[in-house]
Amino acid sequence: MLTPSYLIQQFINALNMGSIYALVAIGLTVVYGILRLINFAHGDMMTVGAYLALAVLSSLALPAWTALLIPVFVVAALGVLIERLAYRPLRGAPEVAMLITSLAVSSLIENGATMTLTAQPRPVRLPAELVQRVDALGINFAVMDGVIVALAVALMIALSLFVRRTTIGIAMRACSENVRVTQLMGIDVNRVIAVAFAISAGLAAVAGVLWSGKFGIVDPFMGFVPGLKAFVAAVIGGIGNIPGAMLGGYLLGFAEVFFVAFMPPEVSGYRDAFVFVLLLVVLLVRPSGLLGTREVNRA
Amino acid sequence: MLSVQDLHVYYGRIHALKGVSLEVHAGEIVALIGSNGAGKTTTLTALSGLLRPRSGSIRFEAQDLTRLPVHQIVRLGIVHCPEGRQVFARLSVIENLRLAAAHRADRAGIARDLQRVYDLFPILAQRRDQYAGTLSGGEQQMLAIGRALMSRPRLLLLDEPSLGLAPLVVENIFRVIETLRRDGVTILLVEQNAYQALRLADRAYVLETGYVKTHGPAHALADDPAVKAAYLGG
Ligand SMILES: Nc1ncnc2c1ncn2[C@@H]1O[C@H](COP(=O)(O)OP(=O)(O)O)[C@@H](O)[C@H]1O
Numbered sequence: 001m002l003t004p005s006y007l008i009q010q011f012i013n014a015l016n017m018g019s020i021y022a023l024v025a026i027g028l029t030v031v032y033g034i035l036r037l038i039n040f041a042h043g044d045m046m047t048v049g050a051y052l053a054l055a056v057l058s059s060l061a062l063p064a065w066t067a068l069l070i071p072v073f074v075v076a077a078l079g080v081l082i083e084r085l086a087y088r089p090l091r092g093a094p095e096v097a098m099l100i101t102s103l104a105v106s107s108l109i110e111n112g113a114t115m116t117l118t119a120q121p122r123p124v125r126l127p128a129e130l131v132q133r134v135d136a137l138g139i140n141f142a143v144m145d146g147v148i149v150a151l152a153v154a155l156m157i158a159l160s161l162f163v164r165r166t167t168i169g170i171a172m173r174a175c176s177e178n179v180r181v182t183q184l185m186g187i188d189v190n191r192v193i194a195v196a197f198a199i200s201a202g203l204a205a206v207a208g209v210l211w212s213g214k215f216g217i218v219d220p221f222m223g224f225v226p227g228l229k230a231f232v233a234a235v236i237g238g239i240g241n242i243p244g245a246m247l248g249g250y251l252l253g254f255a256e257v258f259f260v261a262f263m264p265p266e267v268s269g270y271r272d273a274f275v276f277v278l279l280l281v282v283l284l285v286r287p288s289g290l291l292g293t294r295e296v297n298r299a
Numbered sequence: 300m301l302s303v304q305d306l307h308v309y310y311g312r313i314h315a316l317k318g319v320s321l322e323v324h325a326g327e328i329v330a331l332i333g334s335n336g337a338g339k340t341t342t343l344t345a346l347s348g349l350l351r352p353r354s355g356s357i358r359f360e361a362q363d364l365t366r367l368p369v370h371q372i373v374r375l376g377i378v379h380c381p382e383g384r385q386v387f388a389r390l391s392v393i394e395n396l397r398l399a400a401a402h403r404a405d406r407a408g409i410a411r412d413l414q415r416v417y418d419l420f421p422i423l424a425q426r427r428d429q430y431a432g433t434l435s436g437g438e439q440q441m442l443a444i445g446r447a448l449m450s451r452p453r454l455l456l457l458d459e460p461s462l463g464l465a466p467l468v469v470e471n472i473f474r475v476i477e478t479l480r481r482d483g484v485t486i487l488l489v490e491q492n493a494y495q496a497l498r499l500a501d502r503a504y505v506l507e508t509g510y511v512k513t514h515g516p517a518h519a520l521a522d523d524p525a526v527k528a529a530y531l532g533g
């Protein structure tokens with residue numbers, strides 16, 4: 001049963017799931033860091049991205065790589081638009097107002113997709129190059145598996161550099177410490193928040209495209225479960241903390257995949273419950289998450 | 300340069316400023332003194348736009364500030380160095396300084412101002428790549444002032460720069476304030492340390508529970524028996 005090739009397969013699987021959770025968790029954490037908003041509509045950005053990719057793939061006019069690029073830009077713009085219309089008017093209101101609004105945005109997208117596109121799951125047919133298997137580093141895996149991990153890691157490196165090195169990245173970190181004082185630096189925080197939403201939604205779109213490619217299916221509620229898991233990942237890592245979201249995402253991917261791989265079938269069905277047990281244990285030991293810092297008083 | 304007329308500011312239902320009027324002329328140091336809770340911080344916060352007045356006007360040169368977004372007020376040259384330092388603890392010293400200059404386009408000017416900050420506070424150059432949260436209280440205050448300078452202030456709003464600092468550091472900070480004045484920066488200085496503030500300032504306003512109780516030349520206030528009794532320890 002636990003043959004080396006089985007283990008390797010599970011390892012690849014865990015890397016895949018971890019990569020996707022990490023991408024989604026980063027988006028949640030970036031927005032939370034600045035607005036203290038737990039964005040319930042975040043998983044739905046995955047869904048929108050996945051449907052757009054499906055549309056691009058079904059239209060023979062466009063090359064396959066645009067099935068990634070188009071969703072990223074469209075969904076990033078959508079994220080900015082949602083912030084502008086739904087969240088910005090609530091700035092300064094109690095945090096729960098924005099949270100409830102994000103629930104409303106989420107149902108709007110899910111119900112809208114159900115009504116216009118039906119709840120019927122649609123199959124995704126990946127281009128043949130992505131389905132074929134290759135041998136590399138002595139292991140055998142589908143090209144898509146490699147693409148998921150490589151793309152996620154590249155995006156995470158790019159984001160880390162962006163946040164470390166660029167002015168707007170520094171402003172994002174400053175905002176997550178204190179928005180009011182950031183304004184006193186002459187920074188237009190509306191711009192910073194728009195950029196944060198663009199990044200957040202854009203990464204979710206990538207995750208949605210990858211997720212639908214991996215599982216071969218798209219439906220209006222597909223973003224819900226990974227959105228929830230990514231939230232758990234972000235909290236495990238320390239919500240508001242970008243490296244924490246990455247760590248939490250991979251931790252969750254590995255914990256989940258190996259839980260299923262090692263547990264007998266009667267137990268492995270409790271995979272999702274296990275995820276929350278993991279969350280509880282981490283929070284008992286480290287209440288602000290693995291890399292989180294205790295909330296300092298925000299003026 | 301700055302003209303404030305009949306400013307009323309509320310926190311919810313708390314009426315914190317009840318008709319404050321004050322003037323700051325170019326090149327002056329104006330002190331705003333008064334006991335805890337008098338409304339000094341509230342006044343500065345309204346000037347920088349973080350709090351919006353219920354009524355009254357704030358004019359800077361010809362411009363009305365009461366509707367302007369905070370970041371645009373900064374870009375006019377009104378720079379607020381807030382109470383309690385408020386440096387970004389998880390940014391490095393240089394990131395704090397760079398951020399405050401991010402809205403400026405004059406690269407050469409930014410480099411010059413950075414050098415000036417390092418000249419005024421050499422310790423910041425040494426601590427350049429450290430997280431601001433690891434600095435001592437005095438160093439953080441230096442960073443807060445240095446950061447304000449990176450925004451190229453024409454009118455600098457300083458809120459209790461000496462609060463909770465060791466005497467030597469306080470001395471250093473007040474020396475720097477004098478240097479800034481010589482360089483042509485106009486300063487509105489909030490201090491509980493009224494003795495120091497009146498020594499440094501040209502004019503002063505005394506605030507009490509949201510009102511301007513009295514104002515005038517700093518030396519005159521320093522000799523005023525009522526002010527002496529209330530704020531200078533007799
Ligand atoms: N955030 C706030 N919420 C409610 N009341 C406040 C707040 N900040 C200040 N106040 C009240 O406004 C008044 C003026 O405070 P403040 O401007 O901070 O005084 P000062 O800086 O002179 O010590 C005080 O009565 C204070 O209790």
Ligand SMILES: [Mg+2]
Binds near residue numbers: 339340341382
């Ligand atoms: Mg105060």
